[in-house]
Amino acid sequence: MHPILQELSNIGIIPVIRIDNPSDTLPMINALNKGGINCAEITFRSEHAKQAISDISKTYPEILVGAGTVLTIQQAQEAIEAGAKFIISPGLNEEVVKWCIDHDVLIIPGISTASEIEKAMTLGLDTVKFFPAESSGGAKRIKDLSAPYTKMHFIPTGGINQNNMHDYLSLPCVDAIGGSFMLPQELIDSKNWDGIEAKAKEAITSLLNYRLIHIGINTNSKDDASKYATLLSTCFGFKLYEKPKSTFAGEGFELLNAPGPGDHGHIAIYTPYPERAIYQLAKLGINVLEDTITRNKKTSKINFAYLDLDIAGFKFHLINPDVKM
Amino acid sequence: MHPILQELSNIGIIPVIRIDNPSDTLPMINALNKGGINCAEITFRSEHAKQAISDISKTYPEILVGAGTVLTIQQAQEAIEAGAKFIISPGLNEEVVKWCIDHDVLIIPGISTASEIEKAMTLGLDTVKFFPAESSGGAKRIKDLSAPYTKMHFIPTGGINQNNMHDYLSLPCVDAIGGSFMLPQELIDSKNWDGIEAKAKEAITSLLNYRLIHIGINTNSKDDASKYATLLSTCFGFKLYEKPKSTFAGEGFELLNAPGPGDHGHIAIYTPYPERAIYQLAKLGINVLEDTITRNKKTSKINFAYLDLDIAGFKFHLINPDVKM
Amino acid sequence: MHPILQELSNIGIIPVIRIDNPSDTLPMINALNKGGINCAEITFRSEHAKQAISDISKTYPEILVGAGTVLTIQQAQEAIEAGAKFIISPGLNEEVVKWCIDHDVLIIPGISTASEIEKAMTLGLDTVKFFPAESSGGAKRIKDLSAPYTKMHFIPTGGINQNNMHDYLSLPCVDAIGGSFMLPQELIDSKNWDGIEAKAKEAITSLLNYRLIHIGINTNSKDDASKYATLLSTCFGFKLYEKPKSTFAGEGFELLNAPGPGDHGHIAIYTPYPERAIYQLAKLGINVLEDTITRNKKTSKINFAYLDLDIAGFKFHLINPDVKM
CATH class of the missing domain: 3.20.20.70 (Aldolase class I)
Structure with a gap:
């Protein structure tokens, strides 16, 4: 282009x-x-x-x-x-x-x-x-x-x-x-x-239509991840989704099977257009971590990317509607 | 053109x-x-x-x-x-x-x-x-x-x-x-x-969508105009609009501060398209008074014009939706 | 074409x-x-x-x-x-x-x-x-x-x-x-x-949207046709339509004034597009009887045609919405 x-x-x-x-x-x-x-x-x-x-x-x-x-x-x-x-x-x-x-x-x-x-x-x-x-x-x-x-x-x-x-x-x-x-x-x-x-x-x-879409919580094992997710599900009725590296409780909570990015975990920010978000965030000195980017296979548009941003022990990544539960 | x-x-x-x-x-x-x-x-x-x-x-x-x-x-x-x-x-x-x-x-x-x-x-x-x-x-x-x-x-x-x-x-x-x-x-x-x-x-x-939009009544002074307009307002609840040369009672009555065109006053005929009205009226031998024409500044279309027409002591002018109260 | x-x-x-x-x-x-x-x-x-x-x-x-x-x-x-x-x-x-x-x-x-x-x-x-x-x-x-x-x-x-x-x-x-x-x-x-x-x-x-639109019943005279049609009308309230060669009772029954095609009568199949129906029926070996075809005068499209098809003593013709009661 x-x-x-x-x-x-x-x-x-x-x-x-x-x-x-x-x-x-x-x-x-x-x-x-x-x-x-x-x-x-x-x-x-x-x-x-x-x-x-x-x-x-x-x-x-x-x-x-x-x-x-x-x-x-x-x-x-x-x-x-x-x-x-x-x-x-x-x-x-x-x-x-x-x-x-x-x-x-x-x-x-x-x-x-x-x-x-x-x-x-x-x-x-x-x-x-x-x-x-x-x-x-x-x-x-x-x-x-x-x-x-x-x-x-x-x-x-x-x-x-x-x-x-x-x-x-x-x-x-x-x-x-x-x-x-x-x-x-x-x-x-x-x-x-x-x-x-x-x-x-x-x-x-x-x-950019940013919004908090999930919080990622680090645990030490698949069992722990599963246990906490089940507890969240029991308490709040969130549906469970088992993924390769984590279990989701609803769309809002990702329980990681092993410690992932961030001391306390990570936060996923939804935006329909990660490229445009990355462009605007760069103006604020916040950069994307290039090697974390994944793309839609058909359109080649970015659908997931971690940012070089840590707030209170949480790392941030962008995610777009491509990535479904 | x-x-x-x-x-x-x-x-x-x-x-x-x-x-x-x-x-x-x-x-x-x-x-x-x-x-x-x-x-x-x-x-x-x-x-x-x-x-x-x-x-x-x-x-x-x-x-x-x-x-x-x-x-x-x-x-x-x-x-x-x-x-x-x-x-x-x-x-x-x-x-x-x-x-x-x-x-x-x-x-x-x-x-x-x-x-x-x-x-x-x-x-x-x-x-x-x-x-x-x-x-x-x-x-x-x-x-x-x-x-x-x-x-x-x-x-x-x-x-x-x-x-x-x-x-x-x-x-x-x-x-x-x-x-x-x-x-x-x-x-x-x-x-x-x-x-x-x-x-x-x-x-x-x-x-042409002609319709009577107001009647103009001649008075001898601003005070008279104001007095009659107020009376109309009192009787019928018409809103008053003070203008440089007259006071309106509602959109239907214009009380002129001094005798204007017409022995008894004037009648305003609404049409969306004064040019087209003038063209059709000319076929009937009724002409526009060129020096009374005013135009929309942006479009140059006529928005007001007196006609060479007197009926029962009333002069007639055309007016289009440009001219607002 | x-x-x-x-x-x-x-x-x-x-x-x-x-x-x-x-x-x-x-x-x-x-x-x-x-x-x-x-x-x-x-x-x-x-x-x-x-x-x-x-x-x-x-x-x-x-x-x-x-x-x-x-x-x-x-x-x-x-x-x-x-x-x-x-x-x-x-x-x-x-x-x-x-x-x-x-x-x-x-x-x-x-x-x-x-x-x-x-x-x-x-x-x-x-x-x-x-x-x-x-x-x-x-x-x-x-x-x-x-x-x-x-x-x-x-x-x-x-x-x-x-x-x-x-x-x-x-x-x-x-x-x-x-x-x-x-x-x-x-x-x-x-x-x-x-x-x-x-x-x-x-x-x-x-x-092709085929549907049965009327059945044609052979009778021996205009009187018979009229009599049967009237009876159908009396029984079921069908409206009568007198035509040159028959009387209709509603749109569903055509009583012919003289024996027409088919030993027992004929069946009219509605389709919006007789040409397309004829094309598909030909694939099944069912052909149109060329000399029975009539056409819309304005569009030249076929609006009526008998088929070379006899089922249980009934002949079949196609008819499209052109042909009105």
Whole structure:
């Protein structure tokens, strides 16, 4: 995957921004970044797009800034000159796509039919925008369209918000979603950048959807593990699941047959998207333990990974819905 | 805007007509025209299309007749020779579009995706058909598609009738809708042209959706205006709204601070589409007073205009839902 | 109509098959065939597609095997070399279509908009796939799209199963539907070929939807016919319908004015698709009596036909919903 697409995929949410007031650009980008969203699509629907891209790429060179609603080669050219790292367009304009490919520019054109996907493939692309997402049949349609085009990746945009984003992001072929839901107009109008930061954080929190899913308790033998699990089952009615290295009492308690990671045990944190969690945790200096990673065989997505994190004698691992009881 | 598109937009409804019986053409067009619809799309789904267009353009040269379901250059050529003033096709056929542009012919090809809009733009078009409208996502999808293509105009057709036409026509990017709902087959079969005229009139009435929204009463001072408004409020519980030149009691009574238009006052007639109302009223010899017109700042659509009409000492103005209390 | 399309239309259901295990190919095809489905689309989503097509065309040359998810000229070439009788692709790739036409290969590319249909027509095609069917607006959208393109035929695929297939197949412009609903993964995994055969039979049974709709009783005069019909009406409250050659009592009893086919009378079997019934019955050696066929005037589809079948003194005819009381 193109390294920029890889990073957009790790972020998962691309804010679609129309700059009405040039002085808003930098504080808005700063707020989004502090909230966990270090990318942006600046749309050419506003005349200030070029200036905004230039401002961002100079002041925050680490931000992944791209240009949106690019309808002509001239706009693509202006965007790239201003420092845009990628180009997004609502539809597929062959001339614009070819110009981008010829100039080694990452272009993500919009499509909404199988024939348009074939056109994108013929031009050499492996990632497209799906636009307008909700009114073109939504996640269901992407799922159907992706069936024959197994290598095509999608960035749906249009009508997506915190409530329906998981419908899209849970499809392995969806790299990220675009939207403006974390940028309510009233917060922009009142230059409430703390409010925007909170909205961005809320979007990422909602994306990662962390929750405690089980606690792992170290014991010294399979017998002990089994005994404690049975006791938990007796007390609380939890169902028992025998596993190769442990016994579960319900989904919440894993009794290990031998001391595992952590002096006191471990804690499993659920997230639908371990890659995205790892990306955000790395910003906090918390790294994944590479050799503990396991992946879904079909999609190659991470479904389990220990973190380099120990709190009060507990080690932490991430786990996603792939891993079933 | 192209003058023909401007006029189609003023009419708002384009009857889509398939001529099964050539002798029906002229009485049907006459009935539609008398009912207020002075345009027609004659589709090439019938072999009589060319003849019908020719008959109409000779007998009723003032009628805006166009050709529909034009799938080939040959059909476009025949249509133009017969007197068609515009060409409509269900999909975008590049060859047909280019031929029309080269021959200075107004062409409105069908699209239903963003990429197809880009193709139309690349070819130099600013107005497209959206087909089949209802089963392609309806007005919601046009709204989404128009967001990045702010200059594109749409004429949706397919599944539109009196009940849902306002969903489309209330979008500023929609110039007109196409449909056959004012042409029930049984009325055509029985050559009930009065019935067709009534249906056309019903469609235009439903389009303009006129209703009395307030009466303006002249008083001699702000104090008087306020006093009468308060009395109305006391009697009927109407909410008071103080405005620069008047006080409203509810939405129905405007008490002017000084004598305004009309010896006895004025009457405000609501319509969603003042331009279309002005167009139809002009047919009755009632003209707008140009210097009273105000417009929506964003869409440039008229939202208020006095008419050159005085009934029983009352002047009349049009007002649309833009103007809020 | 192309003879292969004619036969696919007669079968009505095209199984879409992804071969995961090459040794499954022949028993699966055999099971489908025994269940009444003697065609298959082998998709290039699996690397075994070419081999599977080759195996089928060598072992069962009478099976109508085609290649699906063909995205490149190379795949089309491989498919044809292996013995594929037709090529299906999810979208319209102009290069692939042109190659097929140049090499006299039946190609059915996917479309989902009017403009894509125009492209197909421009390339000379009269039959397209509609994909992904359910999430592109379903049968309603095909109906709308087919209105201006009266000569275009459709093979919808994607989300179609026994429950919704009649929505599509009842449209005269739909030749056949594609789907995998008769191939549940668990039956394939367990190599339960009898189960697959049963599923195929169930699909065809559900397609043909046979049921007894009336019994025809021979009498010697209009008076007798009328008398018996009246008696049935008196006894059971059946409504009487007088016809030129008989009187019906309800929809279930036809009293003929003179002895008709069959020593004891005749039996009418309802099916929505007489052509498809005739095709399947011919496999059992039961033939239609050509000179008894009547057709819908608009669609030219058969709506009535006697069979060369006599059971216990009763002759049988097929009848479809066209023929109303």
